[in-house]
Amino acid sequence: MPFELLIRNGICMTPAGPARVDIGVRTGRIAAIGDLAVRSADEVFDATGLHVLPGVIDSQVHFREPGAPHKEDFDSGTRGAILGGVTAAFDMPNTRPLTIDRETFADKLDRAQGRAWCDYAFFIGGCAANADRLAELERLPGCAGIKVFMGSSTGDLLAADDATLSRILQAGVRRVTVHAEDEARLQSRRAIVERSGDVGDHPRWRDVETALRATRRILVLAARARRPLHVLHVTTAEEMALLARHKHIATVEVLPQHLTLAAPDCYRALGTLAQMNPPIRDLPHQQALWQALAAGVVDTLGSDHAPHTLAEKALAYPASPSGMPGVQTLLPLMLDHVTRGRLSLARLVELTSAGPARVFGVAGKGALAIGFDADFSIVDLNARCTLRSDDMATRAGWTPFDGRTVCGWPMATVIRGRVVMRDGEVLGPASGAPVRFRSPDGEHGLHEIIGAGFRT
Numbered sequence: 001m002p003f004e005l006l007i008r009n010g011i012c013m014t015p016a017g018p019a020r021v022d023i024g025v026r027t028g029r030i031a032a033i034g035d036l037a038v039r040s041a042d043e044v045f046d047a048t049g050l051h052v053l054p055g056v057i058d059s060q061v062h063f064r065e066p067g068a069p070h071k072e073d074f075d076s077g078t079r080g081a082i083l084g085g086v087t088a089a090f091d092m093p094n095t096r097p098l099t100i101d102r103e104t105f106a107d108k109l110d111r112a113q114g115r116a117w118c119d120y121a122f123f124i125g126g127c128a129a130n131a132d133r134l135a136e137l138e139r140l141p142g143c144a145g146i147k148v149f150m151g152s153s154t155g156d157l158l159a160a161d162d163a164t165l166s167r168i169l170q171a172g173v174r175r176v177t178v179h180a181e182d183e184a185r186l187q188s189r190r191a192i193v194e195r196s197g198d199v200g201d202h203p204r205w206r207d208v209e210t211a212l213r214a215t216r217r218i219l220v221l222a223a224r225a226r227r228p229l230h231v232l233h234v235t236t237a238e239e240m241a242l243l244a245r246h247k248h249i250a251t252v253e254v255l256p257q258h259l260t261l262a263a264p265d266c267y268r269a270l271g272t273l274a275q276m277n278p279p280i281r282d283l284p285h286q287q288a289l290w291q292a293l294a295a296g297v298v299d300t301l302g303s304d305h306a307p308h309t310l311a312e313k314a315l316a317y318p319a320s321p322s323g324m325p326g327v328q329t330l331l332p333l334m335l336d337h338v339t340r341g342r343l344s345l346a347r348l349v350e351l352t353s354a355g356p357a358r359v360f361g362v363a364g365k366g367a368l369a370i371g372f373d374a375d376f377s378i379v380d381l382n383a384r385c386t387l388r389s390d391d392m393a394t395r396a397g398w399t400p401f402d403g404r405t406v407c408g409w410p411m412a413t414v415i416r417g418r419v420v421m422r423d424g425e426v427l428g429p430a431s432g433a434p435v436r437f438r439s440p441d442g443e444h445g446l447h448e449i450i451g452a453g454f455r456t
Helices: 074-083 102-112 131-137 162-169 183-196 199-205 208-225 237-244 256-260 265-274 283-295 330-339 345-360
Strands: 003-008 011-014 017-020 022-026 029-034 041-046 051-054 056-061 086-091 119-125 143-149 176-179 229-231 250-254 376-386 405-415 418-422
Touching: 011 345, 017 345, 051 345, 056 074, 056 330, 056 345, 074 086, 074 102, 074 405, 074 418, 086 376, 086 405, 102 119, 131 143, 131 162, 143 162, 162 208, 183 199, 183 208, 199 265, 208 229, 208 237, 237 250, 237 283, 250 283, 256 283, 256 330, 330 345, 330 376, 330 405
Parallel strands: 003 041, 011 051, 056 086, 086 119, 119 143, 143 176, 176 229, 229 250
Antiparallel strands: 003 022, 011 017, 022 029, 051 376, 376 405, 405 418
16 A cells, blocks of 8 residues: 655654654554655655654643734644644643633634644643542543643732642642742742832742742642642752652753743843743753753753733833743754754654653654654754744744744654645645543553543
């Protein structure tokens, strides 16, 4: 039988390492890997000079729908994803209304159907109002898990006290994803920035102790509940040292922004465009993140794509909102770090494909292996390109990396065997689908929750 798609002559990043092999695709999955030169296919992709990575999974995005479509929606956000080589994205629950029950979750699935360009999953927000139902909600098809905000950020989703956090952690079994900033300390220190009005004080307000205190608290509570954690966007040397001692409880995420930008220069150059939560810190903390990444403490890279309009960002600090776009620039920025020798391509694949699949229990994604979804991020490590705000698909219309030249670029994005982006051109129609997850209690963990067709 001919393949539906045959990728030839590329250097493929297989679980055994890089190999110059061909990949044959049938019914949206990888059917063969090897020397397939004599095989026929409906479509042949010549990847000469390119590297074929397993599809990049961005496990932290805010596509702002419903509630703030002027900032982003599923069409524009996922369009940016595939332009940046991302094949699946996990959307956060701090929308309006909050994603905290069956109805709001089903609404997001309905909105994404036929409009999302990449595959997708949604987090359920954990809070006092739904803590008793989380064990049921985390099993919904297409659910990436439970997300908890310990400190206030964009939106109204907050679980700040230990009693509520304990209820959330005791409800269910899947890994709980956490934004770890201590709300009480945030509120007690807010006067610092209200007096100064200087965005350069953002990391002084949301200081190291604010992050470390929350991370300590959630580790203790999770150990008592015997519940695994995933700690998002870690920014401090102190947290990394603590988390390195608690890998049996917690997995760890870092962001390209914190690996690439540093205070105080970013605030001087970008003003509130550099404002995000947790904040971008100074070089010693950035260096600690890189050391933790090299040491294996870090499990995933996410973009924390959190767009706001330029008009909103122009508000006087601290009224200006925190967050910046990032789904389209995640892979180009990290490929540039690869070409500069800061990490290997194999380590990047672990952080953006295999790592997210392992941490969140994704079924059939994260590796170039027979039977897995035919998701590929095809990149040119030698291509030099300049990031431009005008080229960003986000409705916000900007990137903090405007004008930055990077070496390494996504040339094509393939999702379940269909080329959806090639040479910067989006190829329709939009056919993203819910990501499948392994059941936490299925036979040998192999039962797949099929993320399709869910309705209340």
